[in-house]
Amino acid sequence: MSTIWHTPFRKDFLILLIISILLASAFSSGLAWIADRYFGQAINGLMGDYGQxxxxxxxxxxxxxxxxxxxxxxxxxxxxxxxxxxxxxxxxxxxxxxxxxxxxxxxxxxxxxxxxxxxxxxxxxxxxxxxxxxxxxxxxxxxxxxxxxxxxxxxxxxxxxxxxxxxxxxxxxxxAQKAVSERAQQVIKEYRLVELRYPTGYTLEDALESGNALTTALQEQAGSGLVRDVTLAGGGDDYQQLMSTLIEMKRFLGYYAAEVTIELTGDQEVRRGAQLALQGTGRPLITGEVPSEGDIIVQINSADSRQAQGIIIRGDSRDVARSESYLLNGDGKIQRFAGMAQVRSRRDELMHMLDESEQLLTQLNQISPEAASLASNALEQVLGYSRLIAKARQSQEEMEAVRAALGADNPMQGSARLDAAVRKIDSASAEMARLGSDIERLRTSVEGLGEVAAQLNGFNNRLSSVAQFLSLGDGIESLLSATRTLGALSEGIAAQKQAVASFAEQMREPLAAVEYWREKVLRFQSEVTDYNQLLALGGAGRERLDDLIMVTDRTVALVAEADPTGISSTLEGLAGNGEGKVNLPGLSAQIGDIRASLPNLRDEEIGRSVAVIEQYVGDQAYAGEKVQLLTDQTLTVSAIKNTIRRESEDQVDVVVLPIGAIQPNLRGEVFRVLGEVRTTIAALSVFVLGILAFLLDHALILSVLKRQARQRVMRGSKWQRMTTRLAGSPYSFGGSIGLIWFVLAFLASGADIPVVGVWGAAGLGLLTGCFFTAMCEKFSPVNEDEIVAGEALGQPFETIMREIVIPAGRPGLMQWLNRRRLVMK
Structure with missing residues (x-):
């Protein structure tokens, strides 16, 4: 290595190193830019430009x-x-x-x-x-x-x-993306979702009941801070929504189920889940035999030593003939006498009370003006619709008459006939189209009636909750007192709601056809301005006429199918009775609706439904039931855990979760991936060009350095020789050059390797340099004899490299740069 750095050849090598890095960086960045443009345009072609x-x-x-x-x-x-x-x-x-x-x-x-x-x-x-x-x-x-x-x-x-x-x-x-993102993140951090996870053995009913108590305790501790039970809010958990619905259904059905109370006799215990038989419409009960189909089967829900309660799971309370009850064994056979049973059907009691109430209310002959007004308004819509159908049919006949008279009338008569027909069909289609606004008003009325229906449902629930405390003596008066507060909830409103809903549904498809018909009429008026346009067979005017007649026929047939007769009779009946300030007939009908809304089920159907629900809700134990609380930062996590530990007898795990997380949008993610693709393509290109640079140029230099390293004589102590050998090692030179080349090329081209980054480039360059140092004599061998001859002639290192080694090597960038230094060409 010292041979290069202490000779003029170092300039040649540095020029080679710099130019190869610049060329590789330029080529790689250009290739990555082309790929980025291509993929970016492809994405824009698929998803459109930003905001398009x-x-x-x-x-x-x-x-x-x-x-x-x-x-x-x-x-x-x-x-x-x-x-x-x-x-x-x-x-x-x-x-x-x-x-x-x-x-x-x-x-x-x-x-x-x-x-x-x-x-x-x-x-x-x-x-x-x-x-x-x-x-x-x-x-x-x-x-x-x-x-x-x-x-x-x-x-x-x-x-x-x-x-x-x-x-x-x-x-x-x-x-504003960054600012809003940071601000939203701060808002998210102000709140948290606290999950109270209950151990195995808790049912949802147990968890919700315990969760309510814990929520109350936390609210008292938080004061003005936020503690809100959001377990079932907004459909956050479909499973728990289903469980909550089943719980409410169980309560509803359980209220209407016939209650059977048995006064137990004898010393033998009757357990929960046991079944008893009562005499029904079948043959008398006999010990050791299976009850007949007409007998009543009761399932015990709770029992002690003196009394047991249950519900009917087969038969109906109206069919109970005798009050003696008998215990059934595991085979369903009568085992022994259990005790005297008392059957109470609150459903029958409530129905009887409602029947009495309805009979009193139907004796009155007044109805609220509001119901009459609504019925009259709906009736006017229906009657107007009938007239429009007749008018549409007349316009249909006029247009067909125009087509039939083509060629027979003179132009003046034909033009007059056409103008008259067009005026009629324009008037008919315009009036029919204006009916759409009336339908919208009816739909608005339906929405209002929906609110009334919701109030009626709440009234039914309240009535059901208090009816169990009413006797047949004063129960009717109390019932009437409750129903008078809801005078607006009348049978007229219920009928009006049904009529409006039916009429709106019937008009949906006809109005769509009318709208299309109206467009055809306007198009015909704008395009056919002269009678002579209709005379040319196959001409545009004739085609417009045929098309308009066809659409008119189809529209008239469609609107005629929406027969308003049934709706008319219903509304006429309501409007004719619309006198008086108090809608008592409507209230009577409302009571009838309440009675009709009661479960139309036999006791056995109710009992079996309750039993099935209990299998999943009442008796079934679930692992991991949870209650979710929305809190702010008023209470610390440790304070919440301490409160739960103090208030709850069982071990409740507390898990704190964020209420949301900010995520990038789809386009941002796509272009982020494209950015990674661009840098990866540049990295691959740099790697390939680096391999070529070492293969064509640097391997030859490394071969010369390895030859010199073998001939170098080491002097001094052991540590000095080791230091000299390490400093002059071709592997140190090759690894260093590879590291420098790859790092600079990566930085200059913008290349990147995912996860590892520039450190990966450094490691890749180091490994590449060491690999080519080890294999250089196979990739680029040097002529030993020519080098020895050059040294024998006293030629310096740079001359040997320029005149002997490089010209004999592989054609590459170094050979091209060496042409200006070459003397013996």
Whole structure:
């Protein structure tokens, strides 16, 4: 190595090193730039330019035509002004890009997109492309509305909306991405999700009950701080939502199930889960035999030494003939007398009470003006619709008469006939189209009636909860007192709701046909301005006329199918009785609805349903039941754990989780990957060029250095010889040059190796240099005799390299640079 650095040849070597690094860096960076441009344009071709599209939808390729037609209809109805671009098809799915107009870029639209676009045939999913956007993922349902409320007031935020378990934040401009991300991260850190995980053996009912007690204790300790139970908020956990629904269903059915109480006799114990038989419509019960089909089977839910309670799992309480109960053995046979049974069906009691109430209320002859007004309004809509059908049919006949008279009338008569027909069909289609606004009002009424229905449901629940305490004597008066507070909930409103819903559903398809018909009428008016345009057979005017008549025929037939007669009679009956200030007939009908809404099930069906639910909720033990609490930083984690440990008898694990995490969007991830691809391509190119540089140029120099190392005579002590040998080792030179070459080329070209970075480049260069040092004499051998001859003639090292070694080596950059130094050409 000292031979090179202490001779003029060092300049040649440094020039070679610098130029090879520069050329390799330039070539590698250029290649990476070309690849980056290519992939970037490909991605833009697939996803559009930044901010060009808002939505990316996929449909099955085989249904593309139907999907496009339905998509156009949905856009016309719900997303007017939206532009559509059909993208490429891959693996049987076609991409569709949507760009919404600026006025539709708001929260309510984006939160309802899935419900709207899922109607497209072949729909395979929807993704967001709207930019600039920030995504907060894995946000618990109980924290979503809180985060949305806080971020909606930020100046940098255009709007934010929920999408599944994520919150999407659309920004005013891309430059606010970092600031909003940092600010959102601070908000996320202000809250946390505390999970209370219960041990094996807890049912969901147990966990929720214990969780409520722990939540109350934590709220008292937190004071004004936030402690909120969000276990079932926002559908955060589908399993627990199902369990909660089953629990409520069990309570509901359990209330209406017939209760059987048995006064036990004898010393033998009756356990929970045992079954008893009661005499029903079958033959008398006989010890040792199986009860007949008409007998009643009761399953015990709880029991002590004196009394047992159960529910009927076969038969009905109305069929109980005798009160003696008999215990069944494991084979289902009658074993012994158990005791006297008392059967109470609160469902029958409540139905009887409702029947009495309905009979009193139906004696009155008044109905609320509000119900009558709603019924009259709906009736007016129906009658107007009938007249429009007749008018549409008249316009249909007029247009057919125009076509039939083509060629028979003179131009003046034909023109007059055409003008009259066009005026009629224009008037009919316009009035029919205006009916759409009336339908929208009816739909608004349906929404209001839906709220009334919800109130009615709450009324039923309250009635059910208090009816068990009512006797048949004063129960009716108490029931009437409760129902009078809800006078607006009348049978007229219920009937009005049903009529509006039915009418709106019937009008959906006809109105779509009318809208298309109206477009055809307007197009005909704009394109056919002269009667003579209709005379040319096969001409554009004749085609427009035939098309309009065909659409008119189809539309008239379709609207005629929506027969409003049934709706009319219902509304006429309601409107005719619309007198009086108090809607007592409607209230009577409401009581009838309440009675009809009671479970129309036999006791055995109710009992079996309760037993099935108990198998999964009441009796089944689950591992890992949990209660989730949303808290702020008022309470420390240690304080929460101490409170739970103090209030809970069982071991409850406390797990603290963030309420969400900020994640980059799809386009950012794609371009991040493309950036890694670009640097990796540059790294591969640098590696290949480095191998070529060592193979064509540096291997020859290393061969000469290895020859000199073998001839070098070492003097001095052992440590001095070792130091000299190490310093002059060709491996040290080759490894150092490889390290320098690769590191500088990597830095200059922007190359990078994922994970290891520049340290990987240094290690790769070191290994490459050592490898070529070891194999240099095989890759680039030198002519020993010529070198010895040059040394014998007294030629210096640089002359031997320039005139003997390099010209005889492989053609490379070093040989090309050496031409200016070569004397003996």
């Amino acid at each position: 599209y808002d939505l990316f939808m996929q449909v099955r390729s085989e249904t593309l035509s139907e999907s496009r037609a339905e998509l156009d209809r949905l856009i016309s109805d719900y997303l007017p002004g939206t532009t559509v671009k059909i993208g490429p098809s891959l693996v049987g799915k076609t991409a569709i890009f949507l760009s919404l107009p600026d006025e539709l870029r708001r929260r309510d639209i984006f939160e309802g997109l899935d419900a709207i676009l899922a109607r497209v045939p072949g729909w395979s999913g929807l993704s967001l492309l709207i930019e600039p956007r920030l995504t907060i993922s894995a946000v618990h349902g109980g924290a979503q509305e809180m985060l949305l409320g806080r971020m909606a007031d930020w100046e940098e935020v255009r709007f934010a909306f929920r999408r599944g378990g994520n919150i999407e934040v659309v920004l005013q401009n891309p430059t």
